[in-house]
Amino acid sequence: MGEETFKKIKEILKKYAIPGECIQVEENHNGNINSTYVVTMKSEEGEKRYIIQKINTNVFPRPSLLMRNIENVTRHLERELIFTQDVKHQALHLRKTKDNKTYCYVLDDGDRDYYRIFDYIENAKTYNMIENTEVAFKIGQAFGNFQKMLRNFPMSELEETIPDFHATDKRYAQLEKDIIIDSENRADEVAREFMMIFQNKNSYSHITSALKNGIIPLRVTHNDTKVNNVMVDALTDEFIAVIDLDTVMPGSMLFDYGDGIRSSATTAFENEVDLSKVHLDLELFKSYTDGYLSEMASCITPEEVALMGESIKIITLELAIRFLDDYVCGDTYFKVDLNRPKHNLERCRNQLTLAKDIENKMPLIEEFIQECYNRYRGQSLERKI
DSSP states (O other): OOHHHHHHHHHHHTTBOOOSEEEEEEEEOOOSSSEEEEEEEEETTEEEEEEEEEOOTTTOSOHHHHHHHHHHHHHHHHHHHHHTTOOSOOOOOBOOBTTSOSOEEEEETTEEEEEEEEEOOOSEEOOSSOOSHHHHHHHHHHHHHHHHHTTTOOGGGOOOSSTTTTOHHHHHHHHHHHHHHOTTSOTGGGHHHHHHHHTTGGGTTHHHHHHHTTSSOOEEEOSOOOGGGEEEETTTOOEEEEOOOTTOEEEOHHHHHHHHHHHHSBSSOTTOOOGGGOOBOHHHHHHHHHHHHHHHTTTSOHHHHHHHHHHHHHHHHHHHHHHHHHHHTTSOSSOOOTTOTTHHHHHHHHHHHHHHHHHHTHHHHHHHHHHHHHHHHHHHHHHHO
């Protein structure tokens, strides 16, 4: 990290009433969107760390809207923790500027760079991949708890930061258009993959139509339920907090659950090219679902439960659509390995393989979801009696 970055961090800190002197700045390379730095401040009370993030305005062009969502959600979570006397878990804590704003800007060659500061969560770690069923349960439990605490959140206080993010039917329609335009002359080589996606087109509107028609409720959704967006206690592995709230938006809990299983219960990363290694691990699926429903069973509707299994397949196919569309359009959205000219096409094939395995296991998936829901629902009713 260069001297210019260090100077910029100190300039940002001057806009906040954070006590002490900045003695260390380390860049954190885990994120794919925003630039993140861990800052250590030293005062008379000792050392304390903070997270400073530069907001990627190419992805989030309206920082005020983005930060209003995060502020409203974190404030609600903090109130819920106090109300339930929960001292085991935390909500992300935003620091306010001296003029009481949730973000600030500094000038860089005349352009505004936007930054925000969070308290650093100490004695915690993240996983990049679920290692066993115990961790799967904790990750599912964390995201279930996150949505349960936000079940009464006033939806009027939340806006879309990325419109139609999980509108799978619209993403498919865009792919069809881009296949016809064929700006990079790649349509012919993706015919097989496109046909596999086409065969499932009737299912892509199932969740969005259920939302639109009021069959399932609109809820606060995280929309990026990766394993490493859960902070866990470094000693006990108990979940502490759900992080990375940039994509918190109105939506369906099915988006989060489906993507949580897709990303957590798979036997291979999205970059795997040996498709024989790509499967849905049923034991990880069961543990994640068990953890999720241990928190959410009392909050969700039978109509949502009926779509949980299908949501896993829909969200997996949605990512396949996104990878294929990016490949057809010349690899302009997802980061690709320059040594892998078909990187996005390979990712698409990976997700299509996973979707096929999910389809083959759907009877087992749906049977377990219903059994698990009935079990926790029954326990909830017993407690009420």
